[in-house]
Amino acid sequence: MSNSSYSTPQVFVPPDGNQSYTAGRVHKNSGWVLFLQTVIARSYPRVVGQMRDISWMFFDTLLPLLSVCTYVFVYRAIHAPEDYIGFVVLGGAMLAFWMNVLWGMSSQLYWEKEQGNLSLYIMSPASLMAMLLGMAFGGLFSTSLRALLIIVLGSWFFNVQYAIANFAQLFAVFFLAMVALYGLGMMTSSLYLLLSREAWHVSNLFQEPVFLFSGFYFPIKNFSFWISAVASIIPLTLGLDAMRQLVFKSGPSLGFISVPIEIIVLVILSVVFLYTSRLMLAHMEKLAIREGRLTENRR
Amino acid sequence: MELAIRTEKLSRVYKIRGGKKSEPRSLIALNDINLEMQPGELFGLLGPNGAGKTTLIKILTTLLAPTTGHAWVSGYDVLDEPEKVRPRINMVSGGEASGYGLLTVRENLWMFSQFYGLPSAVANRNIKHLLEVVGLSDRMNTKSSDLSTGLRQKMNIVRGFMTDPDVLFLDEPTLGLDVGASREVRRFIRSWIDENPTRTIMLTTHYMVEADELCDRVAIINQGRVLACDTPSNLKHNLQQEAIFHLEVTSFNGTLKADKFEALPGVCNVVHLPQDGYDSLDLILEEEQALAGVVNTLNSANIRLLNLQKNEPTLEDVFVKLVGQSMEEVEQEGGSGEQ
Numbered sequence: 001m002s003n004s005s006y007s008t009p010q011v012f013v014p015p016d017g018n019q020s021y022t023a024g025r026v027h028k029n030s031g032w033v034l035f036l037q038t039v040i041a042r043s044y045p046r047v048v049g050q051m052r053d054i055s056w057m058f059f060d061t062l063l064p065l066l067s068v069c070t071y072v073f074v075y076r077a078i079h080a081p082e083d084y085i086g087f088v089v090l091g092g093a094m095l096a097f098w099m100n101v102l103w104g105m106s107s108q109l110y111w112e113k114e115q116g117n118l119s120l121y122i123m124s125p126a127s128l129m130a131m132l133l134g135m136a137f138g139g140l141f142s143t144s145l146r147a148l149l150i151i152v153l154g155s156w157f158f159n160v161q162y163a164i165a166n167f168a169q170l171f172a173v174f175f176l177a178m179v180a181l182y183g184l185g186m187m188t189s190s191l192y193l194l195l196s197r198e199a200w201h202v203s204n205l206f207q208e209p210v211f212l213f214s215g216f217y218f219p220i221k222n223f224s225f226w227i228s229a230v231a232s233i234i235p236l237t238l239g240l241d242a243m244r245q246l247v248f249k250s251g252p253s254l255g256f257i258s259v260p261i262e263i264i265v266l267v268i269l270s271v272v273f274l275y276t277s278r279l280m281l282a283h284m285e286k287l288a289i290r291e292g293r294l295t296e297n298r299r
Numbered sequence: 300m301e302l303a304i305r306t307e308k309l310s311r312v313y314k315i316r317g318g319k320k321s322e323p324r325s326l327i328a329l330n331d332i333n334l335e336m337q338p339g340e341l342f343g344l345l346g347p348n349g350a351g352k353t354t355l356i357k358i359l360t361t362l363l364a365p366t367t368g369h370a371w372v373s374g375y376d377v378l379d380e381p382e383k384v385r386p387r388i389n390m391v392s393g394g395e396a397s398g399y400g401l402l403t404v405r406e407n408l409w410m411f412s413q414f415y416g417l418p419s420a421v422a423n424r425n426i427k428h429l430l431e432v433v434g435l436s437d438r439m440n441t442k443s444s445d446l447s448t449g450l451r452q453k454m455n456i457v458r459g460f461m462t463d464p465d466v467l468f469l470d471e472p473t474l475g476l477d478v479g480a481s482r483e484v485r486r487f488i489r490s491w492i493d494e495n496p497t498r499t500i501m502l503t504t505h506y507m508v509e510a511d512e513l514c515d516r517v518a519i520i521n522q523g524r525v526l527a528c529d530t531p532s533n534l535k536h537n538l539q540q541e542a543i544f545h546l547e548v549t550s551f552n553g554t555l556k557a558d559k560f561e562a563l564p565g566v567c568n569v570v571h572l573p574q575d576g577y578d579s580l581d582l583i584l585e586e587e588q589a590l591a592g593v594v595n596t597l598n599s600a601n602i603r604l605l606n607l608q609k610n611e612p613t614l615e616d617v618f619v620k621l622v623g624q625s626m627e628e629v630e631q632e633g634g635s636g637e638q
Binding site: 053123125131 | 311313357360361362363364382385386388389390392395396397398399401402406409410411413414415416417418421425462463
């Protein structure tokens, strides 16, 4: 440390009197500006981390492609319709989002707690919801790159033919599926805040059944209506089904329900999951503060 | 003037889960704490590990709810108005590994600054300035995972100060640092509070020298209770009339027990610590003459006096006088109030 003493930072004069909290000489934003700053700042490590550690290209792209290959070869061996190959590639790409939500998003607060970041997040004026949204955006960005790479490589290896029926609906389905899915992740992350290490088992419990019931590698129409309906609570189930209907020729004939209805259900799921996650997060934070679980493991 | 920090009958009891069959136990981390801190004050909380220092900081930083009692920071209730407390505070803990290893020092600090709503231009200016002050500017673009413990702690210090908080909580800020780095951190903390007289720092430490050197006032805490609260000089002054001696003697090897000295007339407190090849005795005596009894007891047990030194009272002596044990002994016994 140098011998110079700390001198007061230069005064920052806010451009207007609104949206500001001035604790002293340093201007600090609050309200929506602070919310947005937090979202951007918390997504930053995931976006930048993606560029600095490129091992994900092997672990998160090439390894999942092996599962895709397995299903492709099975379908080819039994002479399934060629669009099934595309179903598998698309499913493999969307699987990356589910894995990110399950392990990267839900458990993130647990890891933040272990690292000592969680207490710093909570004692800052930023909302935990903004933190989670930041994690979600960062995760969504990095996972989108993985998913895109899986689609590009899978389509190239297996010569998948796409016939996109409606770009607008396709974008809407993907967007809504992601909002609902990451909303679900934000909801479960508050559960992790309370359950700590035990919540790990919840993730394990859900991983494989969701692989099956969301139809990552086959159309869910093969299930009975009620099984498919229950599986639709996982946003990827309907998202994937709708996307397949929109990008493959035989998609509509293998779809579970019509795309417009799936879009409506995804809108409902998005609102419900995001709103519930907000309520749960506030409740869990209060509970964790009361019981002393924010900064320590269970006593 | 509004108090920076005030607590009123503040208590915190943890429920510790036992096994499947055993009943949960209670651990009293804080017991009826009443404290007041003025703006501009550097207030120290001195106590052994498990005394309740960190629990108090957690309550004041809105991370933990008190079981009973109230606490206010900058005039706002920490339990009912956390959203008003949080923009005004910050905290740095010793040995923390916050931030992300993949990010550089500057990026980590920028990220945390955004959580406090600092505009990027202000944040970058503060970060640059503070990194220069703590001598870390040449590591600005180093990944934080590549920093040593000392450098990482300097980064944490910058994180705490860059938001210019009204009240800053420093929980064992020099923990794990070498002597030189600790001294630099202490110097920086003192100069910051001197130049920002409306700000307040609450510092917890179990290093006596740190509390003595840095703090305007010190509260000595043990088993969740505040035993004394005053300026370091006043606390020591109360021991001025007593005689404090440090003795080094040949090893007791079981021939003598320390409590034998405590029974001697004029002996207030004795701390006996076996050292490498000898034993040390720290004595607080009502008057110097009482030393004769101690020396006679040593002679009769064939224990040789190697070194004798009369000391000015330190905060360690104040602690021993108040608790009856040294901080080290309390820590070895595991000093929290389980029930």
